[in-house]
Amino acid sequence: MENISSIKPTESELEILHILWQLGKATVRQVNDELSKNREVGYTTTLKLMQIMHDKHIVSRTEEGRYHLYQAEIGEEQTQQLLLGKFVDATFRGSAMRLVMQALGNQEVSLDELEEIKKLIAEKEKNLGN
Amino acid sequence: MENISSIKPTESELEILHILWQLGKATVRQVNDELSKNREVGYTTTLKLMQIMHDKHIVSRTEEGRYHLYQAEIGEEQTQQLLLGKFVDATFRGSAMRLVMQALGNQEVSLDELEEIKKLIAEKEKNLGN
DNA sequence: GAATATCTACGAAAATATTCGTAATAAAAT
C-alpha cells in the first residue's frame, strides 16, 4: 500500500481482511470457506472481491503452482486505526471521548478489561501531564 | 422509527442527521447551507436525500406554509449506539475493549476527558462488582 | 401582471459495491 491514509476497504473487503489477518496466507478457497461459515456466498464472488483487492493493492499474492496465495498488504491495527478515525468523525463528530464513553457505557466490557483500560489511562495521564 | 434496530443511515444521511440534531428543526435550505460549509453540494441533492430519509421514516416533517420543516426521528445517542455496535463488529470483531484501547491510545483525548472516563469506569466497576 | 426567485416532486444518470455466470486452463481421477 502506497497511499496509506486513503485506505477505505468496503465491508466485504474488511471481512476478507479479517480472515487474511487470521490466516496469514490463504487461497480463495480457504477464504471462501471461512466466509461461508457466516453467510451464503459464491466462490466466484469471493474470487472477484479478492481480485479487486489485489488491483487496489490491499492484498498481494504469489502463485503457488496452480493456486494463488493471498496475503493482506495492510496491517490490522493500522487499518483499524484509520477506520476508527473516520468512524469517530462521521458518527461522533470527531470526539473520541464521546465514543469511548458510549462504548464503555453500553458495550460489553469485563472487569478485567476495565483494569487494562485503567492502566492505559494512567500511562496516558503521565504523558499528558508533562 | 418503528424497526429500531434496523437503522442504517448512509454516510450522507448521517451528515444530515448531525445537522438536524443540532438545529432541531430545519428546512432543506438550512441543512444545505450547513452541508455547503464543508463541501460542494447541490440543493436538489440535499432535498432528495431528505425526501428519501422521510420515506425511510428517519426524519419527519411538517409543512409550514410553503416550506417543509424537517426533524430527526431517531435520537443521536441511540443512533450512535447502534452504529457503534455495528462498527465494533465489523472492524474489531466484536471486541469493544480493543476499540476503546485503540481510541484511547491514538485518538485525541484530553486530561479532563480522561478524568471523566475514569469516573465512568469506577461506576461501572461498582456495578459489575455485584 | 410579468418576470424572477424559491420551493417540492420526480425520474434518471453516475458512481460505487456486490454477486454471479461463462469460458479458458490446468490438474487429477478413472
Place this chain on the structure above:
DNA sequence: ATTTTATTACGAATATTTTCGTAGATATTC
C-alpha cells in the same frame, strides 16, 4: 486419453448510494 474437478479471468447483471436536471407550483419583486 477421456472425463471430472478445481482454479483463474472477465464481463456483466444487480443493488445501493449519490448527484442532479427538469417540471410544476407558489411566492416575491419590479
